[in-house]
Amino acid sequence: MDKLKSFTSSSLFLPIVALAVLLIFNGIFVEGFFDIQITEDGRLFGRVIDILTRSSSLVILSLGMTLVIATSGIDISVGAVVAISAAVVCTLIGGRGDGAAETPMALAMLASVGIGILCGIWNGILVAKFKIQAVVATLILMTAGRGIAQLLTEGQIVTVYYKPFASIAGVIPGMPLPTNVFIALAMVLLVVFVMKKTSIGLFIQSVGINPTAAKYVGINVTLVLFLVYAFSGFCAGVTGLIESSLIKAADANNAGLNMEMDAILAVALGGTLLSGGKFYLGGSVIGAVTIQTLTTTLYALGVSADQLPVVKAIAVIAICLIQSKKARDLFDKWKSGRSAKAVTADAKAVNKA
Amino acid sequence: MAAALLEMRHIDKVFPGVKALSNVDFTLHAGEIHSLMGENGAGKSTLVKVLTGVYPKDGGTIHLNGKEIYPKTPKEAQEEGISTVYQEVNLCPNLTVAENIFIGREPRRFGFIDWKEVNRRSIELLKKLDVDIDVSKTLDNYPVAIQQMVAIARAVDVDAKILILDEPTSSLNEVETERLFRIVRQLQKQGMGIIFISHFLEQIYELCDHITILRNGELVGSYEVAKLPRLELIAKMVGKNLNDVKDMDKMAEKSVPSDEVFIETNHAASTGQIKDVSLQIHKGEVIGLAGLLGSGRTETAEMMFGLKEVTGGSLKINGKEEKLSNPMAAMKEKIAFCPEDRKLSGIIGDLTVRENIILALQAMDGMFTHIPYSKQVELADKFIDKLRIKVSDRDQLIKNLSGGNQQKVIIARWLATQPRFLILDEPTRGIDVGTKTEIQKMAVELAKNEGMSVAFISSEMDEMVRTCSKLVVMRDRKKVAELTGDQISSEGVMEAIAGGEK
Ligand SMILES: Nc1ncnc2c1ncn2[C@@H]1O[C@H](COP(=O)(O)OP(=O)(O)OP(=O)(O)O)[C@@H](O)[C@H]1O
Ligand SMILES: [Mg+2]
Numbered sequence: 001m002d003k004l005k006s007f008t009s010s011s012l013f014l015p016i017v018a019l020a021v022l023l024i025f026n027g028i029f030v031e032g033f034f035d036i037q038i039t040e041d042g043r044l045f046g047r048v049i050d051i052l053t054r055s056s057s058l059v060i061l062s063l064g065m066t067l068v069i070a071t072s073g074i075d076i077s078v079g080a081v082v083a084i085s086a087a088v089v090c091t092l093i094g095g096r097g098d099g100a101a102e103t104p105m106a107l108a109m110l111a112s113v114g115i116g117i118l119c120g121i122w123n124g125i126l127v128a129k130f131k132i133q134a135v136v137a138t139l140i141l142m143t144a145g146r147g148i149a150q151l152l153t154e155g156q157i158v159t160v161y162y163k164p165f166a167s168i169a170g171v172i173p174g175m176p177l178p179t180n181v182f183i184a185l186a187m188v189l190l191v192v193f194v195m196k197k198t199s200i201g202l203f204i205q206s207v208g209i210n211p212t213a214a215k216y217v218g219i220n221v222t223l224v225l226f227l228v229y230a231f232s233g234f235c236a237g238v239t240g241l242i243e244s245s246l247i248k249a250a251d252a253n254n255a256g257l258n259m260e261m262d263a264i265l266a267v268a269l270g271g272t273l274l275s276g277g278k279f280y281l282g283g284s285v286i287g288a289v290t291i292q293t294l295t296t297t298l299y300a301l302g303v304s305a306d307q308l309p310v311v312k313a314i315a316v317i318a319i320c321l322i323q324s325k326k327a328r329d330l331f332d333k334w335k336s337g338r339s340a341k342a343v344t345a346d347a348k349a350v351n352k353a
Numbered sequence: 354m355a356a357a358l359l360e361m362r363h364i365d366k367v368f369p370g371v372k373a374l375s376n377v378d379f380t381l382h383a384g385e386i387h388s389l390m391g392e393n394g395a396g397k398s399t400l401v402k403v404l405t406g407v408y409p410k411d412g413g414t415i416h417l418n419g420k421e422i423y424p425k426t427p428k429e430a431q432e433e434g435i436s437t438v439y440q441e442v443n444l445c446p447n448l449t450v451a452e453n454i455f456i457g458r459e460p461r462r463f464g465f466i467d468w469k470e471v472n473r474r475s476i477e478l479l480k481k482l483d484v485d486i487d488v489s490k491t492l493d494n495y496p497v498a499i500q501q502m503v504a505i506a507r508a509v510d511v512d513a514k515i516l517i518l519d520e521p522t523s524s525l526n527e528v529e530t531e532r533l534f535r536i537v538r539q540l541q542k543q544g545m546g547i548i549f550i551s552h553f554l555e556q557i558y559e560l561c562d563h564i565t566i567l568r569n570g571e572l573v574g575s576y577e578v579a580k581l582p583r584l585e586l587i588a589k590m591v592g593k594n595l596n597d598v599k600d601m602d603k604m605a606e607k608s609v610p611s612d613e614v615f616i617e618t619n620h621a622a623s624t625g626q627i628k629d630v631s632l633q634i635h636k637g638e639v640i641g642l643a644g645l646l647g648s649g650r651t652e653t654a655e656m657m658f659g660l661k662e663v664t665g666g667s668l669k670i671n672g673k674e675e676k677l678s679n680p681m682a683a684m685k686e687k688i689a690f691c692p693e694d695r696k697l698s699g700i701i702g703d704l705t706v707r708e709n710i711i712l713a714l715q716a717m718d719g720m721f722t723h724i725p726y727s728k729q730v731e732l733a734d735k736f737i738d739k740l741r742i743k744v745s746d747r748d749q750l751i752k753n754l755s756g757g758n759q760q761k762v763i764i765a766r767w768l769a770t771q772p773r774f775l776i777l778d779e780p781t782r783g784i785d786v787g788t789k790t791e792i793q794k795m796a797v798e799l800a801k802n803e804g805m806s807v808a809f810i811s812s813e814m815d816e817m818v819r820t821c822s823k824l825v826v827m828r829d830r831k832k833v834a835e836l837t838g839d840q841i842s843s844e845g846v847m848e849a850i851a852g853g854e855k
């Protein structure tokens with residue numbers, strides 16, 4: 001009973017329930033949803049695996065987004081940064097028909113992640129140094145970013161024929177899962193490790209809760225803000241690699257499109273308040289997987305890509321309502337009302353006796 | 354005696370881990386000024402919040418004029434005729450003064466808010482409190498004292514049967530307090546019942562007719578002020594016998610500073626903030642910064658903590674000229690600063706008591722390290738014990754502590770950094786009598802036993818006279834006098850403030 005209670009009040013309760021509901025729904029209506037097959041060379045196949053693989057980009061983005069939101073900021077440029085990063089890696093490797101790379105792939109990858117970090121640094125400077133409101137500051141790259149990507153690709157969709165490039169979002173022979181799952185896992189572990197071993201997490205929360213007080217205890221508020229935006233840019237850079245590898249091309253218009261919204265949604269679903277402060281990385285990861293599951297489910301149900309946002313919007317409203325203070329107060333009242341009734345019932349019983 | 358205006362019976366309130374009120378009775382008559390007394394965390398504010406519907410009560414009844422009431426929100430309480438100034442000023446810093454006063458009950462014309470009328474009436478109201486400010490500026494332009502006056506003006510204007518003032522005078526100076534008292538007495542004559550909470554005993558004895566004492570959430574008793582001598586009041590509040598209380602109040606001998614100077618400023622100035630301050634603070638010295646509100650005391654402290662740039666003159670630490678460009682630079686020189694505005698620049702509300710205590714130390718260690726959890730627990734427990742911070746759990750959120758206990762956590766935060774120079778800006782604001790003496794003693798003892806330099810800023814002259822070996826008097830953002838030895842007295846300071854340069 002106590003265990004149940006502590007679970008229902010834990011921060012992961014809501015995200016896990018949401019995911020569970022979706023999975024159960026799928027389990028009932030989609031045949032063989034939970035089936036997993038293993039091929040001869042040890043590869044795993046199945047719908048669940050599929051969802052997991054597709055979630056990896058969103059998981060990575062939501063890591064950066066969680067930290068940004070914890071400082072009571074927001075980064076709406078990540079989708080566009082994904083496009084820039086994709087453009088960089090594809091144009092560097094080049095679209096040569098003979099399948100050769102113009103730049104060594106490792107170098108191209110480094111450059112595209114580097115560009116992501118640079119974009120993050122730009123956001124960080126605007127927010128931390130010039131104290132521009134986060135939405136406005138990141139709006140700049142959000143709108144300009146796709147233009148920059150267009151410039152890099154010269155308005156073309158650059159298709160990469162260099163074979164190894166596909167393995168970033170594909171399976172390396174002998175591995176059970178596509179590489180991007182491992183990348184996402186590594187990023188999650190990295191962040192969790194850093195949060196455990198340093199006090200960055202504590203500082204991020206302090207800045208998000210009360211920046212003035214944080215300054216008065218000697219926390220370098222500017223540096224903290226700068227770092228979270230740079231990290232968010234880094235996450236977007238990595239995602240750009242995965243997204244472009246997935247289609248083996250850089251599409252400046254569509255790469256990472258609307259991903260910032262999904263990332264924000266994942267963070268909110270994970271229980272981190274958009275007003276900043278306490279943050280829940282585990283919640284965000286589950287939130288990201290939930291959203292991917294939702295997307296996959298909707299596609300499976302035949303909802304078209306155009307209608308998808310409508311359904312997602314309904315999900316957002318539901319989540320925000322459940323998290324709102326009013327709803328929580330109502331819930332508390334309902335709970336205390338029930339216990340009060342129990343007390344009066346007890347009292348009556350005592351009186352009778 | 355006439356029937357009571359307000360009767361609260363058997364009030365219970367439980368928070369997770371604490372019984373904040375248990376079986377408390379409270380009676381208020383019309384035309385009475387009734388004080389609610391008790392140590393930090395005794396449950397005074399909680400009683401007020403239960404009465405005004407901020408928290409639901411867990412048991413008991415509330416009768417107003419014989420009729421049972423159940424206010425569920427402060428607004429409902431206000432409609433019943435209960436007007437409140439809460440301990441934590443709850444105004445909106447980004448609204449104008451006038452908007453703050455009339456928010457939720459704006460005078461209207463043809464259905465639209467009549468802004469002219471709002472401004473005119475705000476000015477009028479504030480004039481009653483002798484506050485002359487531009488009401489169309491946003492509230493955050495004004496210091497805490499003015500904000501408190503605005504909160505009071507708002508409460509006083511409502512046509513109410515009961516007025517509740519929870520530590521309204523904590524940031525006011527004597528003159529402002531007197532003005533407030535004048536108005537309170539006027540309201541008393543009109544038959545209003547007034548609940549007044551304060552840790553200033555003089556104010557209680559000056560203003561109130563009746564005292565109800567709480568201890569640990571329980572009712573100790575209700576007394577007529579005239580029949581309850583001061584020491585007895587304190588004894589009842591802390592739950593000790595009279596003799597122990599007498600000992601408690603004895604002050605340790607003042608610290609004798611060494612010859613070594615820790616920090617000194619030479620005609621230091623900071624554009625727009627400080628004009629000219631020269632002072633020397635020795636090791637083992639408790640120095641007081643005295644002066645009226647706005648005289649530049651806090652700014653001087655902030656300058657020594659790297660929050661205000663030194664734009665003229667110089668600042669030396671251990672004889673070496675230093676530029677303190679941010680708090681961390683000052684912290685590296687082992688300087689610590691407990692700021693005056695606890696809510697804005699002190700507590701990080703959604704962090705736990707433990708995290709709040711270790712935060713400054715962690716900031717000094719750097720972002721990329723981590724104080725081991727066991728060490729954090731040890732530190733937190735040590736200071737919770739040493740400063741007798743009332744918490745149900747070290748991992749309780751600091752915002753759920755009583756005001757005075759939050760203050761103690763901030764002091765603990767800085768003691769944990771083992772500073773060489775500790776600046777305390779209004780450290781006893783909102784702290785109960787017993788703990789007040791303890792903090793004063795602590796300041797003196799840190800100087801005596803550990804050779805720490807301490808700078809003490811307080812609006813309570815008395816407190817500084819008792820603790821400081823040297824007083825620096827400021828006026829108009831300049832140092833105007835320095836008092837030592839026998840010169841240290843309230844009169845001395847007043848003379849210096851009035852007389853100007855010596
Ligand atoms: N929202 C809350 N959640 C949990 N505990 C609380 C909450 N508010 C108050 N408390 C606890 O209730 C007790 C009484 O607090 P209260 O604020 O009433 O004290 P107080 O007498 O007003 O003290 P002070 O003089 O310091 O203002 C304290 O132990 C405090 O920690
Ligand atoms: Mg209180």
